[in-house]
Amino acid sequence: xxxxxxxxxxxxxxxxxxxxxxxxxxxxxxxxxxxxxxxxxxxxxxxxxxxxxxxxxxxxxxxxxxxxxxxxxxxxxxxxxxxxxxxxxxxxxxxxxxxxxxxxxxxxxxxxxxxxxxxxxxxxxxxxxxxxxxxxxxxxxxxxxxxxxxxxxxxxxxxxxxxxxxxxxxxxxxxxxxxxxxxxxxxxxxxxxxxxxxxxxxxxxxxxxxxxxxxxxxxxxxxxxxxxxxxxxxxxxxxxxxxxxxxxxxxxxxxxxxxxxxxxxxxxxxxxxxxxxxxxxxxxxxxxxxxxxxxxxxxxxxxxxxxxxxxxx
Amino acid sequence: xxxxxxxxxxxxxxxxxxxxxxxxxxxxxxxxxxxxxxxxxxxxxxxxxxxxxxxxxxxxxxxxxxxxxxxxxxxxxxxxxxxxxxxxxxxxxxxxxxxxxxxxxxxxxxxxxxxxxxxxxxxxxxxxxxxxxxxxxxxxxxxxxxxxxxxxxxxxxxxxxxxxxxxxxxxxxxxxxxxxxxxxxxxxxxxxxxxxxxxxxxxxxxxxxxxxxxxxxxxxxxxxxxxxxxxxxxxxxxxxxxxxxxxxxxxxxxxxxxxxxxxxxxxxxxxxxxxxxxxxxxxxxxxxxxxxxxxxxxxxxxxxxxxxxxxxxxxxxxxxxxxxxxxxxxxxxxxxxxxxxxxxxxxxxxxxxxxxxxxxxxxxxxxxxxxxxxxxxxxxxxxxxxxxxxxxxxxxxxxxxxxxxxxxxxxxxxxxxxxxxxxxxxxxxxxxxxxxxxxxxxxxxxxxxxxxxxxxxxxxxxxxxxxxxxxxxxxxxxxxxxxxxxxxxxxxxxxxxxxxx
Numbered sequence: 048x049x050x051x052x053x054x055x056x057x058x059x060x061x062x063x064x065x066x067x068x069x070x071x072x073x074x075x076x077x078x079x080x081x082x083x084x085x086x087x088x089x090x091x092x093x094x095x096x097x098x099x100x101x102x103x104x105x106x107x108x109x110x111x112x113x114x115x116x117x118x119x120x121x122x123x124x125x126x127x128x129x130x131x132x133x134x135x136x137x138x139x140x141x142x143x144x145x146x147x148x149x150x151x152x153x154x155x156x157x158x159x160x161x162x163x164x165x166x167x168x169x170x171x172x173x174x175x176x177x178x179x180x181x182x183x184x185x186x187x188x189x190x191x192x193x194x195x196x197x198x199x200x201x202x203x204x205x206x207x208x209x210x211x212x213x214x215x216x217x218x219x220x221x222x223x224x225x226x227x228x229x230x231x232x233x234x235x236x237x238x239x240x241x242x243x244x245x246x247x248x249x250x251x252x253x254x255x256x257x258x259x260x261x262x263x264x265x266x267x268x269x270x271x272x273x274x275x276x277x278x279x280x281x282x283x284x285x286x287x288x289x290x291x292x293x294x295x296x297x298x299x300x301x302x303x304x305x306x307x308x309x310x311x312x313x314x315x316x317x318x319x320x321x322x323x324x325x326x327x328x329x330x331x332x333x334x335x336x337x338x339x340x341x342x343x344x345x346x347x348x349x350x351x352x353x354x355x356x357x358x359x360x
Numbered sequence: 361x362x363x364x365x366x367x368x369x370x371x372x373x374x375x376x377x378x379x380x381x382x383x384x385x386x387x388x389x390x391x392x393x394x395x396x397x398x399x400x401x402x403x404x405x406x407x408x409x410x411x412x413x414x415x416x417x418x419x420x421x422x423x424x425x426x427x428x429x430x431x432x433x434x435x436x437x438x439x440x441x442x443x444x445x446x447x448x449x450x451x452x453x454x455x456x457x458x459x460x461x462x463x464x465x466x467x468x469x470x471x472x473x474x475x476x477x478x479x480x481x482x483x484x485x486x487x488x489x490x491x492x493x494x495x496x497x498x499x500x501x502x503x504x505x506x507x508x509x510x511x512x513x514x515x516x517x518x519x520x521x522x523x524x525x526x527x528x529x530x531x532x533x534x535x536x537x538x539x540x541x542x543x544x545x546x547x548x549x550x551x552x553x554x555x556x557x558x559x560x561x562x563x564x565x566x567x568x569x570x571x572x573x574x575x576x577x578x579x580x581x582x583x584x585x586x587x588x589x590x591x592x593x594x595x596x597x598x599x600x601x602x603x604x605x606x607x608x609x610x611x612x613x614x615x616x617x618x619x620x621x622x623x624x625x626x627x628x629x630x631x632x633x634x635x636x637x638x639x640x641x642x643x644x645x646x647x648x649x650x651x652x653x654x655x656x657x658x659x660x661x662x663x664x665x666x667x668x669x670x671x672x673x674x675x676x677x678x679x680x681x682x683x684x685x686x687x688x689x690x691x692x693x694x695x696x697x698x699x700x701x702x703x704x705x706x707x708x709x710x711x712x713x714x715x716x717x718x719x720x721x722x723x724x725x726x727x728x729x730x731x732x733x734x735x736x737x738x739x740x741x742x743x744x745x746x747x748x749x750x751x752x753x754x755x756x757x758x759x760x761x762x763x764x765x766x767x768x769x770x771x772x773x774x775x776x777x778x779x780x781x782x783x784x785x786x787x788x789x790x791x792x793x794x795x796x797x798x799x800x801x802x803x804x805x806x807x808x809x810x811x812x813x814x815x816x817x818x819x820x821x822x823x824x825x826x827x828x829x830x831x832x833x834x835x836x837x838x839x840x841x842x843x844x845x846x847x848x849x850x851x852x853x854x855x856x857x858x859x860x861x
Binding site: 225226227228230231233234236237238240241242243244245246247248304305 | 666668688691692693698702707708709710711712716719720721723724727731732734
């Protein structure tokens with residue numbers, strides 16, 4: 048077996064090795080209850096990374112996800128009392144709209160996605176600050192429990208958060224592997240020119256990919272907001288780099304076309320294990336982002352398909 | 361003094377240079393002619409060091425040399441004036457002239473611009489240019505830039521000992537007549553400083569300028585003619601000469617087309633800067649071939665039919681109606697299928713498997729409510745794998761890993777299985793081996809029999825003549841002549857070349 052044929056399994060191998068390593072470091076990590084709680088804890092991050100996968104899968108990137116989530120925490124908190132559970136609809140639509148605008152700017156105005164989404168992120172951030180009046184808001188506990196209390200229960204020992212994550216993963220996986228849209232995403236990511244020459248509406252596919260990324264980021268923001276029972280324009284800060292790392296170490300390269308949502312599941316688990324290991328090793332919280340920054344660079348350098356990138360700027 | 365002895369160059373599947381001998385003496389102007397794909401560019405790349413030969417030797421004044429890159433070739437006095445100009449347009453003229461060789465002007469770590477300007481003026485005088493060297497290059501005309509490029513190469517004169525050999529690749533292709541005269545006068549004068557290798561499609565110009573002419577075909581030098589004895593006729597025959605085997609192009613299978621219906625109609629169509637006033641009709645069962653040199657507008661016409669170019673004048677009717685907005689989606693919906701020249705980039709999606717590639721243009725037929733019926737896709741792929749004899753272990757094989765011929769079959773299967781009946785073939789046999797080429801020719805005949813109209817831009821003239829019912833010759837985006845290509849009454853290569861160049 049050559050290195051090249053092994054490459055798709057790298058993320059799994061890494062995950063397995065890391066789990067064993069951390070288990071050796073601290074055997075209580077492997078206790079099922081602790082595993083479940085560790086995993087349930089990162090569901091919002093996972094959902095955000097799922098959405099990001101679509102943007103990266105077509106060869107783009109979405110840097111607005113963290114700010115979309117921030118905005119959504121504020122929106123959810125502010126309008127929960129008024130709309131109850133339907134605030135979720137508003138949140139999801141907001142995420143979809145922001146993503147679609149990013150996609151439109153990228154495809155129709157020819158602004159590279161990293162700039163388009165970065166700019167949309169600042170717009171969302173600004174919206175969050177305006178709406179929150181730059182304060183940390185908290186949800187009315189009763190309204191929260193009435194509308195979204197179900198999110199954090201357990202059934203037969205399985206936290207509902209995990210169920211939600213599982214459903215969204217299944218949806219995203221179905222979309223990616225079984226639908227014409229998913230096939231088109233792959234074609235755009237792997238060979239955009241051939242997709243154009245086959246008569247695909249490439250612009251619409253790209254816009255939808257960014258819209259999906261925004262949608263998932265909004266769902267992530269909503270869950271996070273409900274979980275912390277509040278909203279704040281900085282609540283989701285720190286998610287962005289973890290979401291990108293999760294997608295890339297999972298094996299979906301920045302150049303797109305390979306990998307996908309299952310890879311992102313693996314990638315997210317790798318991120319969790321690393322984070323847990325850092326806790327055990329008593330790595331200072333302020334240094335954790337530094338480590339993830341380094342991992343991000345290594346992951347990009349290892350996964351990128353250089354045959355697709357003649358010029359890097 | 362500069363000599364290639366039995367130089368060989370191979371690429372995967374192609375023997376690009378076959379034991380080429382080439383000599384150029386001091387102050388000589390040598391012409392190099394040949395059809396597209398005859399090996400001219402490969403030979404030039406070997407000469408200026410971009411390619412390393414696989415066999416044979418390169419000698420300068422009897423000493424064997426081996427260049428790893430163009431810079432080493434330059435150090436031995438070999439310079440290249442590129443067809444696609446290599447000047448960086450947002451730099452000044454002098455910065456361009458001394459690009460990569462600024463060190464000589466550096467004093468105390470900064471560039472002495474005055475010295476550089478003076479040196480640049482000296483170079484520009486060699487090509488009789490009187491412009492301010494600190495001008496931005498983008499402000500110059502195309503012809504002026506070409507001269508600057510030549511001046512840049514002439515800096516070698518001061519930098520190295522020994523003789524200069526300068527390659528001119530299609531230097532006249534976009535010049536006006538007076539500019540060509542000017543350039544030729546200059547080149548003749550400069551023979552006191554350098555030898556020149558002159559590559560051009562325009563045979564008359566090569567004849568006018570060159571002392572000797574190398575004629576290339578299929579990677580080999582087939583003739584060397586000296587000035588005075590050179591005749592256009594003889595050279596043209598040598599360039600294309602090869603007995604055309606009728607079997608090879610499936611001429612016996614060529615059937616008359618149905619002129620009563622029209623699939624595509626061009627009426628006075630033009631695309632700014634590409635071609636103008638083009639009119640033709642494409643009928644079911646017809647193979648219409650567009651013939652011309654690179655840049656004659658052939659590809660742009662294909663792209664216009666496929667909706668990738670918006671016509672600026674005239675009307676394009678596809679199945680009787682114009683496109684509401686020019687885009688590929690509309691063209692595909694009308695039954696147009698495009699087999700692009702860049703097979704690996706535009707033809708197949710490298711990274712997707714056989715069935716995914718085949719249904720890419722027609723996913724809706726294999727989906728209910730957006731959900732793919734993958735079983736049917738696989739069945740379709742298997743059907744076409746059997747029908748066209750596509751060599752692949754199974755339908756799951758990544759198309760990027762198939763051979764060129766099999767990739768091309770996948771692309772053709774994509775369009776044929778979707779019922780496309782207007783097929784645009786852009787160099788469909790480029791880079792294929794002979795067997796794969798014959799398979800493509802068979803498919804062309806089959807598609808014609810099934811009533812598809814085909815617009816072809818062929819890889820060689822023989823292919824164009826052998827396959828087509830109708831040939832349109834283009835030159836610089838302008839229609840030259842129409843030939844009828846019924847079997848037994850086909851135009852000769854010479855007829856076509858005559859109108860092309």
